[in-house]
Amino acid sequence: MPKMSAIDVMQWAQAWATLVSIGATTYTTIKRCAEDAGWPEDDARLAALDIEYAARIERAKAAAAGGG
């Protein structure tokens, strides 16, 4: 195996750093895209909201009828 010069080592390290950077960027971007797409979290959040709405509507109805 040929001996690597200091410049070769530096370029090799930079190449790997670039690859790691691209990998991290890709992972972050895909994760953000998945979050933007919102599946399946959106459906779960909207379903939870529906349950809270139902409880709050009942509470408001009781208050509107003079029940506190």
Added chain:
Amino acid sequence: MRARAVAPLVAIVLLAGGCGTNPRHQLAVSSQVVASSLFAAQDAEQALYTAGRITPAQHMRLNQHLVVALTLGREFNIAVRAWDPGQPLPSQLEKLKGSLLAITGELASGYPEEVRGQLLATITATYDAILACLVAAAS
């Protein structure tokens, strides 16, 4: 060397351009913001009543309005769950705007200034959330 430095930027641009923002996700977030604002209005009203800042009659009247607003908010939320991109915006938003105006009208007279201020702040936040949703849908 410069090409290596530019590579991550190119990756970002390509990936970001490829995914965009999902309209249904935008609407789902809008529904959550509208709900949070409405819930805050209800909580503020209840806190003011518990603190003795509004009368039982005012409490009843405000809750009659809140029943309407919360029901419309819930119907909007249900419509969002079934909504697909390309469909018209759920019509409940326009009705919800009307119900908020009714609450604003209720607050116009007979309420202490600080009560009116607190409740109008939450109503305005809900109104803003609705307008943001309508603007996003129109653009």
